[in-house]
Amino acid sequence: MLARRWRRALDTRLAEAGLSDATWVPLIHLQTTGGGVTQKELAALVGIDGSSLVRLLDILSRQELVERRVDENDNRARLIFLTPKGEQRVAEIRRELAKGEEDMLADISDADLATMLDHFDSIEQRLAAKPLKRAQETGE
Known part of the structure; x- marks a missing residue:
């Protein structure tokens, strides 16, 4: 219950900054992993099915936040990377997350x-x- 409330509070704060849950979570995971993950790996990290992730990646790609590159070891696979614009967005997200956590933990x-x-x-x-x-x- 606490985890859901915590997440909801952060989602609300990020939504006020123009960032939806659907967009900020995969961006954070891409930065944390260093990028170069497959769609299947990213879907598992984010906790959504592959088809939902494809639609989400299409949106993030149109916003120039991520790019898909052919895997040099497997031409059938695409690896997902943050773009420089995506890296900037992650920095904004992390600032908002830090502010939200600071607010929630202020009296502890x-x-x-x-x-x-x-x-x-x-x-x-x-x-x-x-x-x-x-x-x-x-x-x-």
Whole structure:
């Protein structure tokens, strides 16, 4: 529930800056990965199906934020990269995200924030280990 509210608050802030969820999330992932990812890889990172991503990439391409390049190792595949204009847009997005996070965390001390992040990390590690444990128990 908290994660959804957090995301909604950031989406609202970015929408006020003219950035929709559909456009900012793939741009952030492209910058984080360094670009050069396939459409399939990017769809998995963004959490949408391939056909939805194709439409989204068409929009981002028309806005000159991304470009598709032929994969030198597989001429059938296209790799996705940010353009210089896309890099600038990501910088704007990151500034807005930082402002939003700063607003949401304003009354939480650095020590409390560090403790909270440690707890989140512990929970994440526990959840990541559970599927492996179940698979080992069932012999999968």
